[in-house]
Amino acid sequence: MAYFAVVYCKTSTTIEHVEHLIKKYVENDATRRKEEASGLFEGDIVIDEDTKRYLLGAQNMPRDAVISPIYYWPRGIVYYTFDANLAPLTVDLIKKGIHHLKKRTCLKFVEIPKNDPNHKSYIKFFSGNGCFSRIGRDPNNIEQKISIGIGCERIGTVVHEIMHALGFFHEHTRPDRDKYIHIDWSNIEQEHAHNFQMYPRSLGSSFGKPYDYDSVMHYSKYAFSKDQRIPTIIPTDEKAVIGQRLGLSYYDREEINSLYHCKEDCVDKLSPYKCIAFRTLGLCSNKLHQQKMIDGCPKSCNFCAMKKLAAKDTSKTIKEIVEIVPVS
């Protein structure tokens, strides 16, 4: 988010301008992507026997997310702890990523003390060689690790790795992906080709949600490219931007909420990560854009309580209430 703070002084803020900044930022950031370079399956997935079984033809797996209950976090409670050697700044960043998820889903993240014998199944964040995670909860009820190593210090990367641990795969492995992206196989070394395989999931994957270029789980354009100036993934929609690591997209949040049975009455209608950029650049409290923010980003702009007030007092619109109670 520091990026947006930097550009704030230099620009007038309109929705279109922020969208343009996000696009430029993502395109630039995607060329330095670490989670596609950890040397693991698809760059950042730790393969164990369970995952292997899934990938080697679990034809009956109908969804993007691992659907067996043993892979879920029961009741949406994710226990976690930090490795003692993690730098304080990295711990702080991971906490921000967790907060991002907590605020927009019904997941509960519970920090446990280091070496707590009462918890067997939990995530330990540590700094390994790159960024990586396993898929889903380890069914063996043991500690599982998420690495946020050097070069992985982005909120979106933290969210990406946690989403793997929640049970999600990369967006580009969906079986319907060829309608939305073109893979340039000529620019991919043979040894990396497996990173672009599609999984045997039915069209009912992603809980019926559309293919999501905006997903924090989408590979970037240049993933595993032989020639890093040439993309390996070309969206069929020329305007699409892929590989953002700023935070949850609209459908990322929807899919988590479907998988973990969350019901929320006040959610951002735009991608949460974009809403955060709008908020950071002052659009929530900018009268010119406030109605669009009320409609599109009520959660990130902290309009939810005001929406409730407006529902009780039908004589006032939410915009009027926002004007009475200024956005902090």
Ligand SMILES: [Zn+2]
């Ligand atoms: Zn990944």
